[in-house]
Amino acid sequence: MNYNIQDYTEDELISLYRAILKPRMIEERMLVLLRQGKVSKWFSGIGQEAISVGSALALEKDEYILPLHRNLGVFTSREVPLDRLFAQFQGKTTGFTKGRDRSFHFGTNEHHIVGMISHLGPQLAVADGIALADLLEKKEKVTLVFSGDGGASEGDFHEALNVAAVWGLPVIFMIENNGYGLSTPNNEQFKFRHFIDKGPAYGIDALQIDGNNVLEVYDTVRQAASSIRKNPRPMLIEAITFRMRGHEEASGTKYVPQELFEKWAKKDPVENFEKFLLEELILTQKVMDGIRGEIAAEIEAGLQAAYATPMPEANRQEELADVYKSFDQEVIKPSSEGKTERRFVDAVSDAIRQSMERYPELVLMGQDVAEYGGVFKVTEGFVDKFGKERIRNTPLCESAILGVGLGMSVRGKKSIVEMQFADFVSAGFSQIVNNLAKSHYRWGQAADVVVRMPTGAGAAAGPFHSQSNEAWFFHTPGLKVVYPSTPYDAKGLLNAAIEDPNPVMYFEHKLLYRSISQEIPDDYYTVEIGKARTVAEGTDLTIITYGMGVHWASQLQQELTDASLEILDLRSLLPWDKEAVRDAVAKTGRVLILHEDTLTGGIGGEIAAWVGENCFELLDAPVARVASLDTAVPFAQPLEQEFLPKQRLRQKVEAMLAY
Structure with a gap:
């Protein structure tokens, strides 16, 4: 393995060594605890530490990273306290999810990390949303999101890369190519040769690196991030590596040929870097022993603190309260008595326009919503008033745009996502019911997203433009569902939905758009959500x-x-x-x-x-x-x-x- 130390100081190289050693030592301890029944499940990153550590250290500390199963090094490099990390693994109260989720299924805005959900692909679009927020604020920042080779088979991978390319978003897509998706080898996952072959097809730059060489990872990500900050655009980096243990410990490794383990054991990222530093006299045995002792002591202290924390006691009121971000709606009355006869469609349009004026951070996204004004002309003329940065045409990718909405929420922005027809929301179902709905309950991150849903039958539009699918979401804790029947309520409830920091599914019956009208206030006002x-x-x-x-x-x-x-x-x-x-x-x-x-x-x-x-x-x-x-x-x-x-x-x- 060739390490190009360039102009690194000895202190910098030793610091990198300490950073890559720490997750390895934690993992070795976790495997012991797993056998002792003190952690319930473990997805090992042994052999892949260089990717996590090199990537995390190459970014600025306030730039977001969205990791996966095997990215312990991201959390340790971002200096997440070990007592809280171990408490998270054990389902303790002091973990980041209060015992509601496990392993790395959590986020922490303090450390600028947004954790995964088990569906893998949806987090790629969340990275797009975080990057879009930075782009809108003209911040020279980059967001890095991980994907495995198996997870990249999901449609969310395509959607996220395509949106990032079309919108010029400052995202690094880090593909950890370790050869297997659980037990399925790459030749059964895809027919292309390398992931870097995908970059040109999307119109984005693509690089391939040795994922076991921590200096190569660090240098590549650092240079890529520096370039992207000055010239915002996405980039794909394929890190070639290998998974030295099972997908998770219970799955074993019998499906992997033994010769692959023998080959990749020689490329161990920790052992090789350690050997190199010793040979170059940058690291001495004494210093190495000292570093190992310090990390071991830190691990032990973290474990003892986590052990001392009791398991959570179920509190029904607290559990129910955390499903939604706390929000006490204050109904807003119109500031004057002026009223105008408005159709249902006009009332919806008025609400969006006045909310766009009220919330400068609010962004509207959907298919054909910009110059065309949407298929029902709800947003006609909005581009002239608010500009294309805030009224954004999207590719045909419902899942990605919903994920973008969550990413925008992470950065404190509101968004409206229009489904061209309510039927099409099924293409983004997982984002809504697993990401938007559960994020606050899991780790306290509100999803400040309104999903507009033109719905209903009666227009002879057939099975795929006429469904009433509100019951799909009525069943999902964490969502709010609103369905007005009059122009007055259409405006007031949509304003209220946008004001609410929780995800709201907002249904608009298509047949009501131009068939009914009513005198409604000209001014901004809200109607209470949850009130019949x-x-x-x-x-x-x-x-x-x-x-x-x-x-x-x-x-x-x-x-x-x-x-x-x-x-x-x-x-x-x-x-x-x-x-x-x-x-x-x-x-x-x-x-x-x-x-x-x-x-x-x-x-x-x-x-x-x-x-x-x-x-x-x-x-x-x-x-x-x-x-x-x-x-x-x-x-x-x-x-x-x-x-x-x-x-x-x-x-x-x-x-x-x-x-």
Whole structure:
């Protein structure tokens, strides 16, 4: 192994040695503790330390790094206290996730690290978001994100590199090519020869380095980062290395040919660097022994402190409180009495415009949202007012843009991500339910992202442009779900969603965009999230609904002149207003829950169960539901009309009134 010491001082070289030795010594201790049952799982980075250490030390301390399983050296090089690190491994209270997650599944803004989730690929786009925030603030910074060779097979890898290339983001994509994705060798993962072959296809620079040579890693990353800070752009660095142990200890290594271990053992990054420094008389046995003794003592002290920390005691209130970032919404009233007749689509547009003015850090991202104004023209004219830095057309990559939103949140910025149609959110599902929804509960990082979702059927648009998929997210703790039915609520709730630091799924029914209008305040105002609205008061039957269901129920109320219907518009689905539901049930004793989503697994089932458990003594009839058929949304109009619950609503209401 060739070490080019250039103009390094002896102190600098010894410092690098200390840095690469430390994670190796920790790992050796962790393997003992694993056998003793004192840690539950371990993903070994033995043999790959040079990549983590060289990369971390080459960056400035306030530049973000997004590591993976085998990057202990990132955490030690960023001087994360060992007592907290070991407590994290043991699930202790003083760990970074309070026992809620394990190993390196955490972040720490103090040390400018954003940890992984098990899905691997999604964190690549989070790095894009952090880099975009730096770019917008004109900070000369770089973000470095790790990927393994196996994880690079995921679509998120392509999306993140493509977005970074198109937007010129200052990101280093560090590919740790160790030959295996768990047990699958590279020749079964991909057919290209090297990852550097991918760089030109994306239009980005690509370099290949010896991932076991700490000086080569350090020099390459340092020079790349210096260049990127002055000329922002992404870069791919492929570090060739080898995994000397199993994917994780339980998986073993029987699937790896023995000759590979023999070959790579000769390239051990710690032993080779140590031998080189000894041969060059830069390091003496005495100094080496002293360094090892100091690290051993630090490890022991950290372990003892972690052992002394008790396991977390389950506290239901604390667990529930940490699902969301604490936020006490103060409803904002309009500052003047001026009102204008506005369509639903105009109300949504007004909210975005006024929030963009209110929050200079707010960025809107989506397909065709810039000059074209979005397919529904919600953002028409916004580029002229706010510029293309804040109104950003995106490639067709829902997952990456949602990840960018989380990365922006890490850097304290708000974002709105528009799904062109709610149906397309499935392409970014993991980012929402695993990254956005869980980040605050796991390590206290809020995801200040609003996902706008044009939704709903009735326009003969078929199965992939008409779905009502709010129930997908209603089930996910950490998200908020909002679904207005009027222009007034559309504006006020969207402003409130943008104000809220938690991730909000904001549904807009496409058929309401230009079919209804209402006088609404000209000024900025908000509506309380989690508060239902009584649309009509009645004594015979309560209809609990939201979105288009509000208009179906209101139309039926006008037709049934001999019936008195109470209509409750939930407006917010997560959280939903249990107190208002109880009050509405108490008024009539009969409850019908109506929604456009399909019946099975819909939100109505949860509300019906809650009413049955908590309002049973108020009921005079069984709780009923009306919803769409349990099929995909059909294209032909007669089929679509049969699919929707509107024509079944009257029959159900009459049956309940006669009960």
